Amino acid sequence: MNARIRIAVISDIHGNLAALEAVLDDIRSRGAERIYNLGDLAGKGPDGPEVIDLCRDACDVNIFGNWDDLLTRPEPVSESIRWHQRRLGPDRIAWLKRLPLSVDFRLSGRRIRLFHASAQGVWHRVFPHSDHETLLAMFDNTELTGFEHPQPDVVGYGDIHHAFILPFFTPKNKTLFNAGSVGNSLDEPRATYVLLEGAWDGEDWNAPFGMELVRLPYDVESVIARARALNLPHADELAVELRQAIYRGMQKKQDA
Numbered sequence: 001m002n003a004r005i006r007i008a009v010i011s012d013i014h015g016n017l018a019a020l021e022a023v024l025d026d027i028r029s030r031g032a033e034r035i036y037n038l039g040d041l042a043g044k045g046p047d048g049p050e051v052i053d054l055c056r057d058a059c060d061v062n063i064f065g066n067w068d069d070l071l072t073r074p075e076p077v078s079e080s081i082r083w084h085q086r087r088l089g090p091d092r093i094a095w096l097k098r099l100p101l102s103v104d105f106r107l108s109g110r111r112i113r114l115f116h117a118s119a120q121g122v123w124h125r126v127f128p129h130s131d132h133e134t135l136l137a138m139f140d141n142t143e144l145t146g147f148e149h150p151q152p153d154v155v156g157y158g159d160i161h162h163a164f165i166l167p168f169f170t171p172k173n174k175t176l177f178n179a180g181s182v183g184n185s186l187d188e189p190r191a192t193y194v195l196l197e198g199a200w201d202g203e204d205w206n207a208p209f210g211m212e213l214v215r216l217p218y219d220v221e222s223v224i225a226r227a228r229a230l231n232l233p234h235a236d237e238l239a240v241e242l243r244q245a246i247y248r249g250m251q252k253k254q255d256a
Contacts, residue, residue, distance in 0.1 A: 002202035006031055007107070009114060009179045009194040011038035011158025013055070014067065015045030015084070016183025016242075019191040022218035023182050024058055030195060036103060038158040038179060039065025039116035041096070043084050044238060045183055046227040052092045064099035065116035066123050066159065072097040080233035104149040108198030109205035110173075113152035117159035119145050126157070128164045128178070135166070138176055154211075156194065161186035161247075163194070163213055177211060189245045190215040 008027040013020050027035060037059040042048025044067070055062055072093050076082040085093065101122070102115040118124040119142045126134055138155045141147045154175045163180025180192030197210040220242045227235040237248035 002199040002204075002207070004197065004208070005033050005107070005200040007034045007036060007196040008032040009036050009038065009156050009196060010059075010182050011116070011179040011193075012040040012065070012161055012181035012184055013037070013042075013045075013051050014040055014181070014184040015042045015048035015051050016191075016223055017045075017047035017050045017054070018220075018223050019183040019218045020051055020054060022216050023191050023193055024054075026214065026216055027193070027195075032195060035059045035061075036114055037062045038114055038156070039063045039099070039122070040067040040158065041065075042088060042092075043067040043071055043081070044234075044241075045223065046230050046232045048084055048088055049092060051183075052088065052095070056095070061103050061114075062099050063103065063114065063116055064096070064101050064122065068096045068099060069122055083233050102145045104145075104152065106201050106203070107154075107196060108207040108209035109203050110153040110198070110209060111150055112154045112156070112196070113139075113145065113149070114156045115144065117157060119155075122159075125160060127160055127162070128166055128176075135168075135176060136174075139174060163187060163192045163215075165194075165211055165213060175211070180213070180215075184241055185215075186241065186245050186247050188215060189220065189243060191218050192216075 037055055041052050070081055104113050116122050118126045119140050139151050156177045158179050161181040163178050165177045168174035179194045182191050185192050192215050195212045199207040224239045240246050240251050
């Protein structure tokens with residue numbers, strides 16, 4: 001019989017060290033044996049270097065996200081990206097650039113696949129209200145995922161900072177979930193991650209399988225104070241996101 005295992009799926013830390021530390025403490029308290037990180041380690045928040053260093057040690061797998069793409073470009077797209085690049089330094093940027101795009105494994109008979117945004121690419125955004133064809137395409141084998149594995153039964157991703165678990169009824173036995181965001185949640189101002197539980201590498205669909213969405217409070221004000229102390233670009237917009245879970249692109253519309 002395959003041993004039961006707990007796997008934590010985290011994503012979109014965005015340089016928020018306080019949120020990451022709260023999540024890692026909770027993961028340890030729940031006895032999770034593995035941590036899979038779905039990307040966007042730095043950017044937006046003030047502590048990208050510290051987050052990357054901690055994730056290199058704590059996470060079994062780190063995956064490449066769209067902000068990781070931004071931060072590894074030789075010509076930065078903005079002064080704020082340049083600020084983050086200077087903070088990270090060349091060694092961390094080189095490490096980010098080498099991250100894989102997806103990971104596949106099996107849990108209680110289910111084939112699990114994890115990536116940052118979609119099977120189409122790190123910049124291809126998919127929401128729970130996307131059309132059915134777009135949602136089903138999350139289970140496709142593509143150049144991003146590779147073609148060496150069978151199509152998955154369960155797909156998990158990050159990117160949109162909105163956590164959910166969405167079961168499919170056509171085709172049967174498919175589940176799509178979003179791990180939300182550890183450091184920049186935009187559906188509820190809490191650090192968020194997903195906990196999977198099942199028989200590791202097991203082929204038996206009858207073995208118990210579980211999926212739990214976890215939300216945690218953390219010291220938001222310390223992150224905002226840290227951002228302002230470092231003169232982080234767009235610190236005021238970040239403060240609203242962390243306190244109210246309102247995306248910075250929507251803040252002016254809300255104030256109008």
